[in-house]
Amino acid sequence: MGTAALMLMLGEGNRRLKAVINTASTLTGLLLAVWLLLRVQADGTAALGVYLPGNWPVPFGIVLVADPLAVFMAVLAGAVGLAALLFALARWQHAGVYFHVLFQLQLMGLYGAFLTGDLFNLFVFFEVLLAASYGLLLHGGGLARVRAGLHYISINLLASLLFLIGVAVIYGVTGTLNMADIAAKIALIPPGDRGLLHAGAAILAVAFLAKAALWPLNFWLPPAYGAASAPSAAVFAILTKVGVYAILRLWTLCFPADAGGASAGFGGPVLVWGGLATLAFGAIGMLASQQLGRLAGYSVIASSGTLIAAIGFDAPALTSGALFYLASSTLAGCALFLLVELIERAREVEEGPEDLDDGNYALPAFLDAEPPKGINLDDNEEALIGRAIPAALAFLGVAFTVCAMVIAGLPPLSGFVSKLSMLQALLDLGSAPAWWLFTLLIGSGLFAAIALMRVGVRHFWTAQDRPAPRLRVVETLPIAALLAAALLLVAQAEAVLGYTRATAEVLHAPRLYIDAVLGTRTVPNPVKGAQP
Amino acid sequence: MEIVVSIAIGIMAGAGVWLVLRPRTFQVLIGLALLSYAVNLFIFSVGSLSVDAEPIVRAGVPADLTNYTDPLPQALVLTAIVIGFATTALYLVVLLALRGLSGGDHVDGQEERS
Numbered sequence: 001m002g003t004a005a006l007m008l009m010l011g012e013g014n015r016r017l018k019a020v021i022n023t024a025s026t027l028t029g030l031l032l033a034v035w036l037l038l039r040v041q042a043d044g045t046a047a048l049g050v051y052l053p054g055n056w057p058v059p060f061g062i063v064l065v066a067d068p069l070a071v072f073m074a075v076l077a078g079a080v081g082l083a084a085l086l087f088a089l090a091r092w093q094h095a096g097v098y099f100h101v102l103f104q105l106q107l108m109g110l111y112g113a114f115l116t117g118d119l120f121n122l123f124v125f126f127e128v129l130l131a132a133s134y135g136l137l138l139h140g141g142g143l144a145r146v147r148a149g150l151h152y153i154s155i156n157l158l159a160s161l162l163f164l165i166g167v168a169v170i171y172g173v174t175g176t177l178n179m180a181d182i183a184a185k186i187a188l189i190p191p192g193d194r195g196l197l198h199a200g201a202a203i204l205a206v207a208f209l210a211k212a213a214l215w216p217l218n219f220w221l222p223p224a225y226g227a228a229s230a231p232s233a234a235v236f237a238i239l240t241k242v243g244v245y246a247i248l249r250l251w252t253l254c255f256p257a258d259a260g261g262a263s264a265g266f267g268g269p270v271l272v273w274g275g276l277a278t279l280a281f282g283a284i285g286m287l288a289s290q291q292l293g294r295l296a297g298y299s300v301i302a303s304s305g306t307l308i309a310a311i312g313f314d315a316p317a318l319t320s321g322a323l324f325y326l327a328s329s330t331l332a333g334c335a336l337f338l339l340v341e342l343i344e345r346a347r348e349v350e351e352g353p354e355d356l357d358d359g360n361y362a363l364p365a366f367l368d369a370e371p372p373k374g375i376n377l378d379d380n381e382e383a384l385i386g387r388a389i390p391a392a393l394a395f396l397g398v399a400f401t402v403c404a405m406v407i408a409g410l411p412p413l414s415g416f417v418s419k420l421s422m423l424q425a426l427l428d429l430g431s432a433p434a435w436w437l438f439t440l441l442i443g444s445g446l447f448a449a450i451a452l453m454r455v456g457v458r459h460f461w462t463a464q465d466r467p468a469p470r471l472r473v474v475e476t477l478p479i480a481a482l483l484a485a486a487l488l489l490v491a492q493a494e495a496v497l498g499y500t501r502a503t504a505e506v507l508h509a510p511r512l513y514i515d516a517v518l519g520t521r522t523v524p525n526p527v528k529g530a531q532p
Numbered sequence: 533m534e535i536v537v538s539i540a541i542g543i544m545a546g547a548g549v550w551l552v553l554r555p556r557t558f559q560v561l562i563g564l565a566l567l568s569y570a571v572n573l574f575i576f577s578v579g580s581l582s583v584d585a586e587p588i589v590r591a592g593v594p595a596d597l598t599n600y601t602d603p604l605p606q607a608l609v610l611t612a613i614v615i616g617f618a619t620t621a622l623y624l625v626v627l628l629a630l631r632g633l634s635g636g637d638h639v640d641g642q643e644e645r646s
Contacts, residue, residue, distance in 0.1 A: 120608060123611075124611065131622070143633040143641060146630045147630060147633075147634070150630055151639070153623055154552070154564070157623070165574060167575075168574060168605065171578060171605070172578040177604075
């Protein structure tokens with residue numbers, strides 16, 4: 001936030017200075033998140049860092065909680081944010097004067113949403129990240145962006161109103177807004193008020209599920225993410241996971257299986273079947289998509305559905321696999337959104353609908369980036385000698401292949417490892433919904449493989465006499481880094497799965513979270529009269 | 533008193549929902565504004581409506597909710613009002629942009645095809 005304010009004061013010029021400040025700030029945020037992760041991991045399974053920003057006693061003040069899940073999400077947000085920012089430095093930062101400011105506000109909202117332990121503070125951080133995302137979605141202008149942006153803003157304003165209603169009802173019933181305190185008080189609620197609590201929780205969940213793109217609340221996503229500029233869409237890949245995070249956090253905290261009485265596991269079946277419907281919708285959407293941008297949007301929907309269904313089973317082993325899948329699909333989704341633009345730019349002729357807005361006509365300065373026609377080294381060579389594959393096209397092809405394999409869940413990449421761990425957990429469960437998720441996980445992988453293969457063939461194999469695309473290192477570096485991170489997930493799969501298993505155990509034992517938060521004391525005031 | 537406030541919230545919420553589902557952008561904007569008013573009143577009423585309860589701490593009166601109105605819902609409403617105002621202004625800007633780019637005020641950017 002300080003960085004955003006500083007860049008705002010720099011005015012509309014000084015773009016290079018803003019780029020440096022933004023990059024340094026984003027990198028610092030990522031390093032801090034990694035440091036928190038290492039600290040949480042080193043302190044053992046039950047380690048939860050609690051911080052009282054205002055130093056008010058719990059539960060009256062706002063608390064920030066660094067537990068394994070929150071820190072896990074913060075690292076993901078930092079990585080995705082850094083990659084999107086580096087990509088934007090190539091040229092997208094020029095499309096609007098406030099890109100860097102909005103970007104920093106976006107990161108602030110993300111980190112805050114993951115770390116806060118207060119329900120209304122969560123609402124405020126949701127609004128911060130949503131407001132920044134409105135601006136980022138419209139970044140670059142154009143009819144397609146404004147039209148998709150209007151729908152996106154409308155849906156999210158309505159979801160925010162539902163958020164407020166849910167928070168208000170929960171406060172009315174429990175008398176508190178602290179998440180841990182709410183969880184502690186749920187067992188004490190008299191039977192007459194329990195229905196009201198369930199109604200408030202359900203309304204709150206609808207707000208989160210709209211953000212997480214659960215069917216039938218997700219029709220806004222493919223047009224919005226497809227219309228957004230590449231760096232914005234890349235950040236949006238983690239934005240959808242914020243809704244999943246909120247569901248996971250609050251549902252495991254407030255409605256665990258051992259909660260006394262009627263609240264145990266409340267809403268679990270809805271999460272499972274809703275997730276299954278979302279997964280099916282996303283898979284069919286991927287198969288039906290002709291444009292790569294929309295296909296990427298539907299893959300985000302499919303991954304959200306998978307995660308929500310896995311959460312609803314309330315099984316630590318399944319949650320562990322789901323968290324691994326969350327990291328894998330977020331990295332791959334982010335990389336795919338960045339790739340979409342490079343691949344589209346590599347094509348001379350746009351085959352989509354005539355009114356499709358690729359953003360170029362609103363940015364006349366970008367025309368210089370197009371390779372001049374006619375310049376081709378092959379013109380000097382013998383007609384019968386084959387032409388070497390340009391390095392840029394080779395990079396695009398390899399990156400797309402790796403990305404597709406991760407999204408489809410094909411071996412030996414991280415998508416396969418995560419799906420395998422989830423399938424194994426589902427075999428142990430053995431219930432009817434578990435078999436449905438088992439089938440849909442494999443089926444959606446097949447659909448994704450078919451859809452991505454078809455798009456890949458169309459983009460890479462049919463090229464004829466086309467000038468070689470020209471890429472900048474700052475554009476390829478973030479994509480390579482994201483895919484390298486996905487590969488690193490495979491190489492370090494045992495360590496990562498160990499972490500996600502520990503995280504799942506902590507999540508499904510909410511007493512740890514409640515005790516850590518409610519047991520935190522304020523820092524004593526300095527003693528009066530003490531001499532230095 | 534509860535019944536009057538409940539009816540008022542219900543009417544505003546119902547009108548807001550109806551308007552939000554209309555096909556014109558300005559109607560959606562007004563619908564969102566009405567829903568925002570309804571939700572703000574709802575949040576306010578969650579602290580329970582009361583008559584002759586002190587709003588500010590007064591000497592000699594025990595500081596508990598039987599003597600005072602609950603200040604927390606009022607604080608929540610203030611935050612919600614500010615956020616709602618900002619997002620309504622943003623929506624208006626996007627509305628004008630869509631009007632300029634598409635030439636019409638249909639929410640889809642084009643009239644429905646027959």
